Amino acid sequence: xxxxxxxxxxxxxxxxxxxxxxxxxxxxxxxxxxxxxxxxxxxxxxxxxxxxxxxxxxxxxxxxxxxxxxxxxxxxxxxxxxxxxxxxxxxxxxxxxxxxxxxxxxxxxxxxxxxxxxxxxxxxxxxxxxxxxxxxxxxxxxxxxxxxxxxxxxxxxxxxxxxxxxxxxxxxxxxxxxxxxxxxxxxxxxxxxxxxxxxxxxxxxxxxxxxxxxxxxxxxxxxxxxxxxxxxxxxxxxxxxxxxxxxxxxxxxxxxxxxxxxxxxxxxxxxxxxxxxxxxxxxxxxxxxxxxxxxxxxxxxxxxxxxxxxxxxxxxxxxxxxxxxxxxxxxxxxxxxxxxxxxxxxxxxxxxxxxxxxxxxxxxxxxxxxxxxxxxxxxxxxxxxxxxxxxxxxxxxxxx
Amino acid sequence: xxxxxxxxxxxxxxxxxxxxxxxxxxxxxxxxxxxxxxxxxxxxxxxxxxxxxxxxxxxxxxxxxxxxxxxxxxxxxxxxxxxxxxxxxxxxxxxxxxxxxxxxxxxxxxxxxxxxxxxxxxxxxxxxxxxxxxxxxxxxxxxxxxxxxxxxxxxxxxxxxxxxxxxxxxxxxxxxxxxxxxxxxxxxxxxxxxxxxxxxxxxxxxxxxxxxxxxxxxxxxxxxxxxxxxxxxxxxxxxxxxx
Numbered sequence: 043x044x045x046x047x048x049x050x051x052x053x054x055x056x057x058x059x060x061x062x063x064x065x066x067x068x069x070x071x072x073x074x075x076x077x078x079x080x081x082x083x084x085x086x087x088x089x090x091x092x093x094x095x096x097x098x099x100x101x102x103x104x105x106x107x108x109x110x111x112x113x114x115x116x117x118x119x120x121x122x123x124x125x126x127x128x129x130x131x132x133x134x135x136x137x138x139x140x141x142x143x144x145x146x147x148x149x150x151x152x153x154x155x156x157x158x159x160x161x162x163x164x165x166x167x168x169x170x171x172x173x174x175x176x177x178x179x180x181x182x183x184x185x186x187x188x189x190x191x192x193x194x195x196x197x198x199x200x201x202x203x204x205x206x207x208x209x210x211x212x213x214x215x216x217x218x219x220x221x222x223x224x225x226x227x228x229x230x231x232x233x234x235x236x237x238x239x240x241x242x243x244x245x246x247x248x249x250x251x252x253x254x255x256x257x258x259x260x261x262x263x264x265x266x267x268x269x270x271x272x273x274x275x276x277x278x279x280x281x282x283x284x285x286x287x288x289x290x291x292x293x294x295x296x297x298x299x300x301x302x303x304x305x306x307x308x309x310x311x312x313x314x315x316x317x318x319x320x321x322x323x324x325x326x327x328x329x330x331x332x333x334x335x336x337x338x339x340x341x342x343x344x345x346x347x348x349x350x351x352x353x354x355x356x357x358x359x360x361x362x363x364x365x366x367x368x369x370x371x372x373x374x375x376x377x378x379x380x381x382x383x384x385x386x387x388x389x390x391x392x393x394x395x396x397x398x399x400x401x402x403x404x405x406x407x408x409x410x411x412x413x414x415x416x417x418x419x420x421x422x423x424x425x426x427x428x429x430x431x432x433x434x435x436x437x438x439x440x441x442x
Numbered sequence: 443x444x445x446x447x448x449x450x451x452x453x454x455x456x457x458x459x460x461x462x463x464x465x466x467x468x469x470x471x472x473x474x475x476x477x478x479x480x481x482x483x484x485x486x487x488x489x490x491x492x493x494x495x496x497x498x499x500x501x502x503x504x505x506x507x508x509x510x511x512x513x514x515x516x517x518x519x520x521x522x523x524x525x526x527x528x529x530x531x532x533x534x535x536x537x538x539x540x541x542x543x544x545x546x547x548x549x550x551x552x553x554x555x556x557x558x559x560x561x562x563x564x565x566x567x568x569x570x571x572x573x574x575x576x577x578x579x580x581x582x583x584x585x586x587x588x589x590x591x592x593x594x595x596x597x598x599x600x601x602x603x604x605x606x607x608x609x610x611x612x613x614x615x616x617x618x619x620x621x622x623x624x625x626x627x628x629x630x631x632x633x634x635x636x637x638x639x640x641x642x643x644x645x646x647x648x649x650x651x652x653x654x655x656x657x658x659x660x661x662x663x664x665x666x667x668x669x670x671x672x673x674x675x676x677x678x679x680x681x682x683x684x685x
Contacts, residue, residue: 195588220628252572253579255587286575289558289568319511325489325504332496347662374655385647387626395628410629416596417623423600424616436600441593 064095064174069162069181072138074192077156077185079140084164084177086133092169095135099142099154100161103178107163108142108152154183194438202412209408213400218407225364225382226395229263229340232362232381233270236337242277243267244336246327246352248343248367249320252286255390256368260342261287261294262393263366267340268295272302279336280313283323288315324348328355341365341380342389345372353379366392450497457487460678469679483677486669595619618646 064084072079082097098107139162144150154160160183165176212218236243245264250257264280271278280295282288292313299308316330317323328351331339339356341349341363349365349372356363357379365376366384376383384392387409394402423435461470461480470476488503528549531542554571557564599619603609624636625643632640674680 192585192589195585195593198592199584199588218629219631221631223628251579252576253583255583258576286555286572289555290572290576292558317508317511318515319507322504322507322511326508328492329496329501329504350662370650371654371658374651374658377651378655391628407629410627413623413627416592417620420596420600420616420619423596424603424612427600427602431602433600433602436597439593439596439600441589441597 064164064166064177066134067162067164067177067179069160069179071181071184071186074186074189077183078154079138080154080160080162080181080183082137082139082162082164082179082181083134086135087166090169094167095137096165096167096173097137097139098163099139100163101158103161103180106145107161108145110139110142156183156185158182194440202408205411205415206405206408209406209411210401210404213404213407218403220391220395220403220406223384223388223391223395225366225384225388226392228362228364228382229267229396230270232338232340232364233267233274233276235362236271237274237276239337241337242279242334243271243338243340244279244281244327244331244334244361245340245342246281247283247287247291248341248345248369249283249323249348250344251284252290254344256342256344257284257287259389259393260366261290263340263342263389263396264291265294265298266393266396268298269302272299272304272307275304275307278312279330279334281316281323281327281330282313283316283318283320285315285318288313320346320348324351327352331355331359331361335359336361339363341367341376342384343367344369345376347372350375350379356380446495446497449494450499453487453491453499457484464677464679470677479677483673486673617642622646 064087066085067082068084069080069082072081084095097110099110100107139154139160141151141153144152159180161178161180163176163178166174168174233243245267247260248254248256252258268278270276278295280291282291292310295313296305296308299305316326327348331352332355336359339352339361341352341356342365345352345367346369349367349369353363353365353376363380364382364384365380366389367373367376368386368389370386373383373385377385390409391406394406419435419439423433423439426432426434427436464470465472465476465480470479485503485506488499489507491497492500528545531545532549535542551571551574554567557567599612599616601612603612603616621639621643623643624639625632625647627636627640630636
């Protein structure tokens with residue numbers, strides 16, 4: 043589609059060409075956007091050092107033309123997100139225009155409006171101040187329903203979803219193997235220790251809201267922890283810094299106590315709000331740790347700088363600590379201060395590992411297949427690019 | 443009186459004496475700026491006192507911090523969300539501005555969340571709001587995650603390996619990515635060739651964690667330097683060009 047736009051623009055949008063003026067000037071509605079933008083392209087030319095392109099926008103072919111500052115134009119040597127990766131794009135210059143100066147008041151910027159035809163004048167100014175003849179092209183901005191440049195994202199997402207679905211179907215038919223994850227094997231041992239010592243278990247959420255994958259994974263682990271503390275009759279304390287996460291945690295803990303046949307042992311005060319600010323959350327949790335001296339600290343979710351404050355305090359009170367996060371900048375702190383650490387995807391795998399539910403196990407299996415596909419694509423893509431100078435597979439995985 | 447009480451009272455005494463001297467000598471101005479510096483220094487030292495052990499000063503600072511943070515958040519939500527986006531547009535609804543009527547939908551969802559605090563008879567309503575938040579969050583997160591965590595990592599890794607230092611660099615990155623991916627395979631036992639690749643993956647992870655650890659520690663030290671700089675230069679008004 044993106045090549046069609048470029049081809050049509052090249053075919054029909056040609057402006058009159060004079061000697062030395064910018065050649066092949068075309069203006070088109072910027073593809074794959076929500077409107078309010080037009081893109082001008084012209085052939086890359088050998089200009090003397092110090093020469094600059096000047097752009098101006100008008101609502102009529104005969105002017106008046108409103109100048110556009112260089113800083114306001116997104117001038118690009120290539121634009122793979124819009125025009126692909128073909129070699130032809132390397133011979134052109136692209137400029138996206140979203141606004142222009144009001145002639146009556148140059149400080150006032152006028153936006154490009156959808157459905158209105160704009161005429162763009164492009165000329166080159168030499169270092170001597172001489173301005174070369176200009177070329178004009180016109181375009182009308184409009185909204186696009188689909189962003190085709192994200193097509194690979196959609197296809198990869200769909201294919202991986204199907205693979206995961208296949209994994210789930212497979213898991214419902216037969217038992218699937220999952221390798222041992224040390225941090226999760228230790229969970230029961232850590233909860234048992236709290237029971238033996240008669241001390242509470244502290245479960246602290248990370249700072250991300252409910253939409254975050256790590257928070258959802260942490261909630262799944264919490265469900266298992268609550269189930270065990272209900273069975274062992276051990277005090278559980280769940281600290282939150284987000285009201286929605288707290289409400290979901292309450293529901294999950296309540297359900298776990300119900301499933302364990304101990305609804306009487308559940309109390310709403312088990313799951314409480316500490317603070318919404320990062321360091322006040324850390325300060326309050328540190329205070330709780332030194333006063334209540336929990337036997338087991340479970341830190342799950344996405345953490346920031348408070349990770350070391352929490353884990354170090356937990357270590358100083360002698361608690362057995364299990365942490366899990368996909369925040370790779372904080373993983374080193376958990377690894378050095380906690381007894382067990384679930385690194386990145388291990389946190390996501392935790393719920394499947396703990397519950398052994400076919401849906402979760404199948405999903406994990408599907409993810410493994412997806413990873414294998416990516417691994418093969420990566421090795422194949424590198425080999426093709428290195429040996430045959432063939433980079434199409436690389437561009438399939440472009441995020442632009 | 444045990445040792446902890448002695449340390450506590452000695453600290454209070456020294457802090458009071460230092461501040462009396464600073465205000466009396468004019469080092470700290472007797473206005474709101476001076477008072478602000480005095481309070482900031484007191485709270486900073488109270489929080490640092492946790493390094494000795496839990497004590498009433500830390501408890502005071504901790505509770506103050508939590509309270510101030512809650513009040514600040516409430517203030518922010520009121521003045522940046524509720525007032526301009528909900529209350530003002532809805533209170534100004536008339537025949538011409540009926541477009542703002544849709545605001546009632548998110549407002550109702552917000553109220554549904556509050557039903558969590560009510561009796562079980564109505565608390566099920568909160569699930570509608572939570573389902574909306576979780577569903578929307580997941581929907582937004584999935585394409586963003588694919589773009590940022592998958593595609594943006596894959597494309598730079600799949601480049602032609604050239605016979606120069608840049609090529610060696612690319613090769614090391616490729617080996618590291620492949621080995622770390624193998625470590626995160628759950629459906630195969632990590633033995634034999636998979637075990638070796640997984641072990642190499644762990645080495646790559648630990649090297650990157652070590653680098654990240656050192657980098658973050660440096661950043662944390664700069665925060666500490668900033669705080670100590672405040673205590674020495676702004677509170678104690680020492681004329682040394684320390685920071």
